[in-house]
Amino acid sequence: MTRGPDKQFDTEVALSKAMEVFWAHGYEAASLSQLLKNMGIGKKSLYDTFGNKESLFLKALDYYARTTIRDIRHHLDADGSPLTNLKQLLREWQQMHSQPGSSGCMLGTNIADFNTDDEAIASIMRVYLQQVEDAFTATLKRAQAAGELSIDASPRNLARLLLCTTQGMALLGRVMDNDTTLEGAVSAIISLVGDS
Numbered sequence: 001m002t003r004g005p006d007k008q009f010d011t012e013v014a015l016s017k018a019m020e021v022f023w024a025h026g027y028e029a030a031s032l033s034q035l036l037k038n039m040g041i042g043k044k045s046l047y048d049t050f051g052n053k054e055s056l057f058l059k060a061l062d063y064y065a066r067t068t069i070r071d072i073r074h075h076l077d078a079d080g081s082p083l084t085n086l087k088q089l090l091r092e093w094q095q096m097h098s099q100p101g102s103s104g105c106m107l108g109t110n111i112a113d114f115n116t117d118d119e120a121i122a123s124i125m126r127v128y129l130q131q132v133e134d135a136f137t138a139t140l141k142r143a144q145a146a147g148e149l150s151i152d153a154s155p156r157n158l159a160r161l162l163l164c165t166t167q168g169m170a171l172l173g174r175v176m177d178n179d180t181t182l183e184g185a186v187s188a189i190i191s192l193v194g195d196s
Contacts, residue, residue, distance in 0.1 A: 011049055012063075014039040018050070019060040023106040026113040027057050027121075058120055064106045065128035072135050082142040083149065086162075087190050093166060094186045097173025105170035112171070129163060136162045140193075149193065158193060165189055 017039045021030045032053060036043060050056040075089045076082070097104065107125050114121050136159035143149040169182050176182065 009039075009041050009045065014041055015050070015059055015063050018056055019064050019106065022057055022060050023064070023103050023109070026110055027054075028113060030057075054120075058124060061107065061110070061121065061124045061128075065124065065131070068105075069128070069131045069135065072132060076135055076139045081148060082139045082146060083193065086136070086139050086143070086193070090162075090166070090186045090189060093169060094179070094182045097169050098176070098179040098182050099173075102170075102173040104174045105167060108167045108170045109174070129167075132166075133159045133163045143193075161192075162189065 018035055021034050021038050024030075025034065030053075032043070032046075035053070035056065036046060039046065041049075046056065050059055072089070075092075076085050078085050096102065103109070107128050110121075111125055116122060133156075137155045140149055140153070140155035140158050144151060144153065144155060149155070165185055169185060173182060
């Protein structure tokens with residue numbers, strides 16, 4: 001039996017293209033034809049490489065989570081003041097989510113969209129959210145050690161507040177017609193963290 005031809009596409013690029021479709025439309029509304037067109041592959045290649053639609057969605061979610069967490073950690077772990085790095089990240093997210101046509105956070109929008117009985121999807125989302133919380137907590141602990149954050153503050157609880165606020169910003173940014181609400185939320189968080 002002869003071996004079939006090698007794949008003619010980059011699986012990581014195809015996965016990022018699938019992620020774009022699921023991010024824009026959600027799992028339920030994303031059609032197979034949209035996925036195939038955006039990924040630039042045929043149906044057989046999709047099934048052979050990624051499995052069915054749900055399997056592809058799980059891989060796309062995982063890809064989004066891994067790349068997003070990497071970027072968050074890279075930003076928060078940069079040289080300089082931990083609190084300044086955190087404030088810069090919050091301001092960048094505020095600006096990003098204030099743009100017309102903002103897609104929000106892929107996981108956040110799909111949390112609102114998916115069937116909560118689907119444990120495979122829920123599990124990936126919980127892991128991602130925990131990793132974001134952990135990244136915030138580590139940064140706030142470094143800020144505390146540097147004397148930028150009160151020793152009485154709870155880095156874990158502040159991180160949870162940041163997680164809830166930033167996920168809310170991502171969702172609200174999809175429908176808001178100005179930056180006032182997100183700017184106010186970020187200013188309040190920055191003030192709270194700075195005064196803690």
